[in-house]
Amino acid sequence: MYKYTHADQAMVDERVEQFRDQTRRFLAGELPEEQYLPLRLQNGLYIQRHAPMLRIAVPYGLIASYQLRKLADITRRYDRGFGHFTTRTNLQLNWPKLEEVPDILAELASVQMHAIQTSGNCIRNTTTDPYAGINANEIEDPRPYCEIIRQWSTFHPEFAFLPRKFKIAVIGTPEDRAATQVHDIGLHLLKNKEGHIGFEVIVGGGLGRTPIIGKTINKFLPREHLLSYLDAILRVYNLHGRRDNKYKARIKILVESMGAKDFAKLVNTEWETFIKDGPLTLTNDNFETAKSFFPEFDYENIDELASQSQLIKQFENKAFADWYSRNTVPHKVSGYRGVIMSLKAGLVDGKYVPAGDITEYQLHSLADLADTYSFGEIRATHQQNLVFADVKQTDLYALWQALTELELSRPNIGTLTDMIVCPGFDLCSLANATTYNIAEQIEKHFDNLDYLYDLGDIQLNMSGCMNACAHHHVGDIGILGVDKKGEHWYQISLGGSSKSETRLGNILGRSVATDEVAPTLEKILNVYTAQRHVEGDAPEPFGEFVQRVGIDPFKEAVYG
Secondary structure, three states: OOOOOHHHHHHHHHHHHHHHHHHHHHHOOOOOHHHHHHHHHHOOEEEOOOOEEEEEOOHHHEEEHHHHHHHHHHHHHHOOOEEEEOOOOOEEEOOOOHHHHHHHHHHHHOOOOOOOOOOOOOEOOOEEOOOOOOOOOOOOOOHHHHHHHHHHHOOOHHHOOOOOOEOEEEEOOOOOOOOHHHOOEEEEEEEOOOOOEEEEEEEOOEOOOOOEOOEEEEEEEEHHHHHHHHHHHHHHHHHHOOOOOHHHOOHHHHHHHHOHHHHHHHHHHHHHHHHOOOOOOOOHHHHHHHHOOOOOOOOOOOOHHHHHHHHHHHOOOHHHHHHHHHHEEEOOOOOEEEEEEOOOOEEEOOEEEOOOEEEHHHHHHHHHHHHHHOOOEEEEOOOOOEEEEEEEHHHHHHHHHHHHHOOOOOOOOOOOOOOEEOOHHHOOOOOOOOOHHHHHHHHHHOOOHHHHHHHOOOOEEEEOOOOOOOOHHHOOEEEEEEEEOOEEEEEEEEOOEOOOOOEOOEEOOOOEEHHHHHHHHHHHHHHHHHHOOEEOOEEOOHHHHHHHHOOHHHHHHHHO
8 A cells, every 4th residue: 555654644634724724714705616616626526416526536546444444434424324436446425515524634634545636627546457466467567656656746736727637547457447548648568678667658538528549659658757758748738738618628639639749749849858867757766665555465375276176166156156257357376366346236125226336334344354355455446346456265255245245246247237327417517417217227127147148248338428427438338318408318329448449439329218228228239149249158249249240230220
């Protein structure tokens, strides 16, 4: 885990007290709304449809068990007993009282957490692969580089008021589990022929009203130049990004209008003239310090043969076997697995549980389970799920039983019901349409696990407006809520991906009515199951099928 220095703690504590006074003055009528607005945004506070919303930073998705317990206590004392994990791996509180937000921030500071730069036109929380450090395909653990970026970007005075918000993601594997190519900056760790570590630098990705896939502007940036090069990119953006129109203010618009080559030239000129080889140049000591926050755990030497024999016997329980197949991933250390807790419980006692939501009791219980089974750490994912990264295979059955009691063991990871869903019109003041009712409709319509398994991996993303917080443009199936004269309708797109072969989905056609979403999906999936190629037991993946046959067969099935 990252650790605050004395200076870090002092800065965060001071910010809390500053905001406490600012909020007091605002509530007393001494501070106008237009002056309070940027101050609350800098502290992660939005005003949503029904109440304030506080977004709590979870740097690169990593949470300690004691921090999780604090989050549980906060949701109980200051909210309605639950929180909501986002695609940026942060936790949102949707019902805090404005006058109590400074108290929440003080509670967070006591466990080295904050809400700084989770909103506003600044550098937001850097995200990464939830399997960082445990994946055998990894070139190097990306988390130390995320930590270096965190330290550089937090409170950066030059980049506190950018033209628009700014998001960075870092991965260390060929597989992309962080949607790096639809970020303002995506960083891919590489190793060149000489064995040196560096980064492919991708700039100008983003979704929203103008979805764009990022462009590579540097094929290999030596790692010692990471911060100085990032600084150059941000300087160019700060100087040339549009401030007259917020819909054209993201760096993706600048790169697209200027062209990637010309943008790269500006960056290189800024970098080589003013910054390269200067104080921002990183040293081996810098890297070693960052790596020290993520030491190798004291893994046990597990008898793999005995462990596998035990698992085979436990697989006689089909529910456990399904969970193992869907909700665990390989670990680079023999005898260990990563475990995914599904925050897509679907219908519990007949009531839909929104994707990404987690209760105070679940948070407390997961903290205890993390201490018992996974070295006291939990990770949040871009998919709005949680991960225990370091679980012994011999503990999997007991952990599964415990998670089942918590409604966190649903074996649906990667299936149609493992949906990314934004809160939509139910909570968000920007949304055009509801999403939770559509997710519930889909859950009820596709409630057969065997059918979902037969479909294979399908990523369904649903946003309540064009801001695309749920990344609907890059889902295998994307759903966008739209407003038509006060009625909620839903536009469907197919064939998107946020993985290594990132692509934007194609809009199927005219939007469908609220009660027709799930039946429309069934027609789409019937085309797929009827026409897909199957080799042995391996059906053609949905995304590849859409790329092969195009959109027309689906249009014919849906619209006739």
